[in-house]
Amino acid sequence: MTEPAPEGRFTVAVVGAGPRGTSFLERLLAVLEESESAEPAESVREPGRPAPLLDLVVLDPCRPGPGHVWRTGQSELFLMNTPSFFPTVAAAGTPGLRPSSVALTFDQWRMAHPDRARVLDRTDYPPRAVYGRYLAEMYREVTDALRGRAAVGSLEWRQTEVVHLEAAPGGQATLTLGDGGTVVADATVLCVGHLPARLTSEQQRLEDAAGRLDLEYRGPNIPCDLDWDEVPAGEDVLVRGMGLNFFDALAQLTLGRGGTFRRTGAGPGRALDYEPSGAEPVLHPASRRGVCYLPKAELDAFVPHAVSLKYLVPGAVEALHAEHGPLDFAVHLWPLIHRDVVRAYYHSVVRMCPELLGGAGPGTEFLAGLVGLLERAGRGEPVTSHQAQTLLHRYAPGMPFLDIRALSRPFEGKVFSAGEEYQREVIGFLAGICTEAAAGEDSPLMVAIGTLHAARLQVKQLVAEQWITDASRRRDVSGWFESLVEGAASGPPLERVEQLLAVARAGLVRFVGPDPQFESDAGRSRFAVSSPQVGGAGEPQDVHRGRWMVEAMMPANRVLQTTSPLVVSMLASGVAAPHTVEDEEGEPVPGRGFDVTGRPHRLVDAAGALQEGVFVLGLQLASVQWGTAIAAEAGGDPDGRARTLGDADAAARAVWALRTR
Secondary structure, three states, X not given: OOOOOOOOXXXXXXXXXXXHXXXXXXXXXXXXXXXXXXXXXXXOOOOOOOOOEEEEEEEOOOOOOOOOOOOOOOOOOOEOOOOOOOEEOOOOOOOOOOOOOOOOOHHHHHHHOOOOOOOOOOOXXXXXXXXXXXXXHHHHHHHHHHHOOOOEEEEEEEOOOEEEEEEOOOOOEEEEEOOOOEEEEOEEEEOOOOOOEOOOHHHHHHHHHHHHHOOEEEOOOOHHHOOHHHOOOOOEEEEEOOOHHHHHHHHHOOHHHOOEEXXXXXXXXXXXXXXXXXXXXXXXXXXXXXXXXXXXXXXXXOOOOOOOOOOOOHXXXXXXXXXXXXXXXXXXXXXXXXXXXXXXXHHHHHHHOHHHHOOHHHHHHHHHHHHHHHHHOOOOHHHHHHHHHHHHHHHOOOOOOOOHHHHHOOXXXXXXXXXXXXXXXXXXXXXXXXXXXXHHHHOHHHHHHHHHHHHHHHHHHHHHOOOEOHHHHHHHHHHHHHHHHHHHHOOOOHHHHHHHHHHHHOOOEOOOOOOOEEEEEOOOOEEEEEOOOEOOOOOOOOOEEEOEEEEOOOOOOOOOOEOOHHHHHHHHHOOOOEEXXXXXOOOEEEEEEEOEOOOOOEEEOOOOOEEEEEEEOOHHHOOOOOOOOXXXXXXXXXXXXXXXXXXXXXXXXXXHHHHHO
16 A cells, blocks of 8 residues: 655656656746746635645666666767757746746857857757756756755755556555655656667567677667677678668768768769778668668758748638538648649749749749749649649749659659669769758758658647547558658758768668668578569679678667667556547557557556556657657747647646645
């Protein structure tokens, strides 16, 4: 039976002290400071009975602030994929949220501490270790300030893992710790972040084959957890995934091996040459689209200044919701997004290169006709595209109409007769994209991608507000839109893709074609991968082989797939359950994250009962939010681009209300 908390004390357990746990503590500090400065309010407590003191217990086996992912001792070759001006863990300048007395964004911290921030510029992409220093200092500043508040009795960090949570009526929970201890908490905030996960059946098959054939297989992992020094020089390494984890591997296995990049002066796409050290392996990267995530445009803003949504606007979405209720993304929202992307792209074409349309006069005429067509368009993308293509051919007969969805499958329908032909195609494609990215807002394509990204931010809010049906979110948002927008708009800095091209020209990267098929080749004691779209001169397919295989991706963010003792035990005991969604046939299927209420995201158990004192922040909200790993944007809307801060604020206020009731 759970023992009650000592009279006059209220214990809050924060499970996980990375960015989300630090944000919660910063928001709790702001709430305390606000309460101290506010006029005394009528208390609902018994007359003469003071509110209990807060005892704060932070539970994390890793150093609080950076936590596991952002630890400060990792290689500084691992970069964030957002520039310095973007991320924050504290509500400094966040509209609608009172900042605490110590709140700083990363950019403010960078300017205040150039020695600890490596003299980064606002548009530089910081090493994760440097961001970890910011998190460590924010945690220290916040907790020092909390200890100085009259309402706080104690604050301690216990360097241990929580392995079980048992909830009791009234909101209390008993936390069992990995060191054998227990904590009885009146309120518990789960901020556990990235967790280890079981391999998929295919991944398990490849790992088993590695054991039989004396091969080396590395499953999904946080890049700083892998020992890259184990990869031998000259070894052929098959890599599945060409997102951000791939670029971490590329940096560690080139710059980390003593290689050197030199400026060529040749312009985007050929800006760098690579001088090998001789200690590098040969990488064979593969992904479904056949190319890496596209580089981010060179901008001084998260979304291009030229981007302004005209169709995916609140009034239009609210009208659709009033008519249809929860919306179908493909039917109701994608056509609006598509029209915004098309308008932005051709507006930039007319501004930047009107000669493509016959000159300034004809270009302006075309744009007026296109906008009129878009204003009159129905909701279907195919009809809109067909009509716009017909209009475009009057002014530029040989110019294909923009197909933004093709960015997710740039080689769709193409067949390559040999591996070397495919290498040339990928290098040429990426060199062209680098030219576009270097042009920033002067590139119509980058403005179109920026518009797509701005729309993604609106879709994130609609997902969180449950304005999109479960079936459509699974089929469309997760099924294809996420892949499209992540690959086009969430890629690495331009410098990383220039490095990739330089290493490829040096012969140390050989690209595998689209839709790669991985298997173990027992006869040769090798892993093998090939693409159905790339043939070879001597073999039916261009087959890449190697003793090493690396899954360049994070562990799956699914509560049913995790191997975390805490989450596994919570699901087994029924104190937690996965959020259930409907598929297209109306069948219930488990989602990625926990079942929770709306803000402040209280946990819901397997019987559907509310756990009043248990709150969830971060990645385990993946069933009710989209993009839960993305940091809050400095100065962003706490209901939109800084939603993690809005969530942390709501949890802090709910905990404070429990303490004062």
